Amino acid sequence: MNVKTIAQRIFSKQLYKSAYSRAVFTSLGIFLQETKVCFSQFFTWRYPLSFFSALYQLHLSWFRLLAGRSARLSYAHTGEDRLIDSILKPIITQKGFYVEVGCNEPIFISNTFSLYKRGWNGICIDANEELIKKYARLRPKDKAISALVSDEKMTRDYFIYTNNVLSSTEQMNIDIKEEPGFEIVRTQKLEPESLTEILDRCKAPASFDLLSIDAEEHDLQVLRSLDFGKYAPKLIVVESETFDASSPTEDLVYQLVMSKGYTFEGSVLKNLYFLKK
Secondary structure (H helix, E strand, C coil): CCCHHHHHHHHHHHHCCCCCHHHHHHHHHHHHHHHHHHHHCCCCCCEEEHHHHHHHHHHHHHHHHCCCHHHHHCCCCCCCHHHHHHCCCCCCCCCCCCCCCCCCCCCCCCCHHHHHCCCEEEEEECCCCCHHHHHHCCCCCCCEEEEEEECCCEHHHHEEECCCCHHCHHHHHHHHHHCCCCCEEEEEECEEEEEEEEHHHCCCCCEEEEEECCCCCCCHHCCCCCCCCCCCCEEEEEECCCCCCCEEEEEECHHHHHHCCEEEEEEEECCEEEECC
């Protein structure tokens, strides 16, 4: 009988005694894991000042532990990271792998940063090169790729807006350019790559934990560019602007992912959640 089995027998009754006791154990476990991996995740000799970034993240972990469950942080736009954690239910000490297309900022409104803090790593892809440059300093363990992902090889315009979260390759966004945040900063001509090509180049594992896609109305094309016979993400989180919960089967994103052997876990706002059967 190993130490892990003995510990489970000793603490299991206390752990499952109540929801409160389980929350306490979970908070403590997350704190210990974040503390354990903090400097290996955030410090890099390429940027010596990243030492202070690691120290800052360590202090955040301490604060959250002292404040209790009510201080659990969400870095994502509308709590997507909390939902991802609830669906995947990863073991706290597990170091998983994610792929995030349309990753935007490394920390702010990130679907994967909370996982990164626990020791996960993966491939983060965005067409905005200025945003991708930040990853080397703030998330050095990730592979950050500047690329436009699509299923078509034709050169496309990529529109970068004042509010860079809204940047897209879709022409339809130009129709609302007079709204705040939609002023075009610049337009780039980009040669798209398929998601499969990028994963091949980065030597991604065939099976990985999470695929998150937020490509501002180009999400379907991103999905179509993935060879599902070669790569099998356990959980897919993807935006669909046209999804209607009253008639989900009419949505093209829904149709595509369901045809690849996934179950539909639900939708919150524009995000759809699919789990591999």
